[in-house]
Structure formats: C-alpha cells, structure tokens
Amino acid sequence: MMVASHDVVCRPMISCTQLTTLSDQTMKGRKAPPSHCLIKIESFSLLSKASVENYTSEAFEAGGYQWTLSIYPTGRARENGYVSVYLNLIISSSKSFPIGLEVNAIVNLFVYNFLHDEYCSYQDTSVRHFHKLQTEWGIPKFMDLLSFDDPSNGYLIEDTCIFGAEILVIKPPSKAEFLTMIDEPVPLSYRWKFNNFSRANLEEYESEFLAGDYKWKLVFYPNGIIEGKGNSISLFLSVDTSSVPPNTKLYVHYILRVKDQIKGQDAETKLCKRYFSSSNPSWGSRTLVPLAKLKDPTKGFLEGNSCIFETEFKVLGLVNSL
Known part of the structure; x- marks a missing residue:
C-alpha cells in the first residue's frame, strides 16, 4: 500500500525499527496487515481538533469474543503530546460474562508506515488479562505526536493514517499430556516357538505373557496382513490394555x-519407539520376512517345521492424558 509522491522535508526519516517510545521499546514492521481490525482515518487533524476524546471502531470478533479499537488522537489520561491506542472487550451482559471469567490474550496494536509499506507494532508477547472489572488495555504513549505528525516518518501522509489490532486469545489446551520417564528401565524379553508352521490355517495366532507390570502378547499372522498379505509374515507386540491404568500410554522401545536357527542371521525390526495405549495397543511389522525367504530351507527361519519369534523391549516412560 504505497501513496503518491509527497513533499520531502529536511528532518531525517525514522523507520519502524528506529522509533522508540520513552520506555525504549522498539517498534518493528511487517508486510502482513493485522488480521482482526483496521481503522483508516482521513483528515486526522480534524479529528484532533474535534470535541471528542477518541474514535472507537465498530465491534469485531477475535478468539470468540467481541472487541473495539479506540484511537485517542491527542492522548488519553493526561498523556498530552501522544497518540494513545486502546483495545476494549465488549461484555454484553453479566449472564454471558460472569464475574470470575477471564479472557487472556496477546495483543498487538499497529500503525501503518506508508513509506516503508509496513504495519508497525511493538510486537509484545505479554499476556493481557481482560475480565468484567478490567475490560480494556492499551498503550497511552503509543507514539509521540511530534514524530507521528512528521510526514518524513511515514505514519501520517496527506493527513491520513491507519491503525490496527491483532488479538491472540489464549485458551486452555484441549489436551494435555504428562510424560514420566523411567530411570534405568528394565530390559524385558519373550521367546515363542511356533510349531507346525505348514499346518497353520488361522489368520492369526497369539502367545500371551507377563513382563514387568503389564500383560503382553505376540500376535503372528502366518499369511501376512495388509500389504504383507500373501507375501510375508506379520508379527506384532501387543499390550493387554486391561493391565494399563486408565488414560495412560506406555512409551516403549x-x-x-524371527530367529535364523542355522546361521544366526536373524530378521528383526530396528529402533522402534511407540506409544502403546487403548487406542493403539499393537505395534509391529506387516512385512517382517517374505514368505519365500521364510520357507527357504537354506535361510534357517523354518527348522523342523518350526519358527522362533522373539521380542526385546523396554518401557521407557508413562504418558498420562488429561
């Protein structure tokens, strides 16, 4: 948003990154406009001379609440010599906004710099608290009028200026997790010898065992599942969720x-870390060993029509959800 050429005055130009308030806060600029409110004021000098303390925008929505933005052209609360900018939370009734309800928000108030084509703000990340007894927050010394009125600074060009607001309402998290890591987790293991592989005619087989504080099982699919169906064997480690406390996940490595019973060149998964829970009780491999390789007598996976499955694992931590 640029404007036509204008008269150049002798004072040096002050950019967004140079101009500071009396408290030494530094304004910074960005190209993107504020997302919630923009106020363009033409004939700003007439507003300054009018018998009104401020101009207040119409209501706008941000974060599920209604707000207004107020511009004080000659300052507010005895801050003469400054432009003051304030954000106001609209409370329609005590019923819809009872005492005790608080809106926490990160607020940024902007002024447009025509020369740099930037929306400038102090980019404050402090959380502001709005409630029934405190419905507004603002910056009384947003900018001194001497700097603001000087066209070489770019904020007031041809007696026109633009202000804006952006509000990020901080709401409680919809979900929270607490990870408790276990110091020196105990190594756990289990071996399952599956006999009569050639006679396996069920889709899946299970072998249950107790390890640590929980019940587990290995689940074996002799003809594979999903992408492994018909071409590989599938093997999974599964926790019995009845042995896990409610709203708890196990962080497991x-x-x-599958043991190579001749050469010791086992086939195995690598570096698997997963969360075992009621929604995801099983993790493993759908294509652990191709069926052709498993049945190859030279590979050692099927010896005497039997294969051996093993699992080694550690419960690294517990995750509790709220």
Whole structure:
C-alpha cells in the first residue's frame, strides 16, 4: 500500500525499527496487515481538533469474543503530546460474562508506515488479562505526536493514517499430556516357538505373557496382513490394555525378531519407539520376512517345521492424558 509522491522535508526519516517510545521499546514492521481490525482515518487533524476524546471502531470478533479499537488522537489520561491506542472487550451482559471469567490474550496494536509499506507494532508477547472489572488495555504513549505528525516518518501522509489490532486469545489446551520417564528401565524379553508352521490355517495366532507390570502378547499372522498379505509374515507386540491404568500410554522401545536357527542371521525390526495405549495397543511389522525367504530351507527361519519369534523391549516412560 504505497501513496503518491509527497513533499520531502529536511528532518531525517525514522523507520519502524528506529522509533522508540520513552520506555525504549522498539517498534518493528511487517508486510502482513493485522488480521482482526483496521481503522483508516482521513483528515486526522480534524479529528484532533474535534470535541471528542477518541474514535472507537465498530465491534469485531477475535478468539470468540467481541472487541473495539479506540484511537485517542491527542492522548488519553493526561498523556498530552501522544497518540494513545486502546483495545476494549465488549461484555454484553453479566449472564454471558460472569464475574470470575477471564479472557487472556496477546495483543498487538499497529500503525501503518506508508513509506516503508509496513504495519508497525511493538510486537509484545505479554499476556493481557481482560475480565468484567478490567475490560480494556492499551498503550497511552503509543507514539509521540511530534514524530507521528512528521510526514518524513511515514505514519501520517496527506493527513491520513491507519491503525490496527491483532488479538491472540489464549485458551486452555484441549489436551494435555504428562510424560514420566523411567530411570534405568528394565530390559524385558519373550521367546515363542511356533510349531507346525505348514499346518497353520488361522489368520492369526497369539502367545500371551507377563513382563514387568503389564500383560503382553505376540500376535503372528502366518499369511501376512495388509500389504504383507500373501507375501510375508506379520508379527506384532501387543499390550493387554486391561493391565494399563486408565488414560495412560506406555512409551516403549521394542524389537521384534524371527530367529535364523542355522546361521544366526536373524530378521528383526530396528529402533522402534511407540506409544502403546487403548487406542493403539499393537505395534509391529506387516512385512517382517517374505514368505519365500521364510520357507527357504537354506535361510534357517523354518527348522523342523518350526519358527522362533522373539521380542526385546523396554518401557521407557508413562504418558498420562488429561
């Protein structure tokens, strides 16, 4: 948003990154406009001379609440010599906004710099608290009028200026997790010898065991599942969720393995870390070993029509959800 050429005055130009308030806060500029409110004021000098303390915008929505933005052209609360800018929370009734309800928000108030084509603000990340007894927050010394009125600074060009507001309402998290890591987790393991592989005619087989504080099982699919169906064996480690406390996930590092009973060149998963929970009780591999490789007598996975499955794992921590 640039304007036509204008008269150049002798005072040096002050950019957004140079101009500071009396408290030494530094304004910074950005190209993107504020997302919630813009006020363009033409004939700003007439507003300054009018018998009104401020101009207040119409209501706008941000974060599920209604707000207005107020511009004080000659300052507010005895701050003569400054432009003051304030954000106001609209409370329609005590019923809709009872005492005790608080709106927490990060607020940024902007002024447009025509020369740099930037929206300038102090980019404050402090959380402001709005409630029934405190419905507004603002910056009484937003900018001194001497700097603001000087066209070489770019904020008031041809007696026109633009202000804006952006509000990020901080709401309680919809979900919270607490991870408690276990110091020196105990290594756990289990071995399952599956006999009569050639006679396996069920889709899946299970072998239950107790390890640590929980019940587990290995789940074996002799003809594979999903992308492994018909071409590989699938093997999974599964926790019995009845042995896990409610709203708790187990953070587990595990390895699943099919033993090479001849050369010791086992087939196994690598570096698997997963959360075991009621919604995801099983993790493993759908294509652990190709069926052709498993049945190859030279590979050692199927010896005497039996194969051996192993798992090694550690419960690294517990995750509790609220």
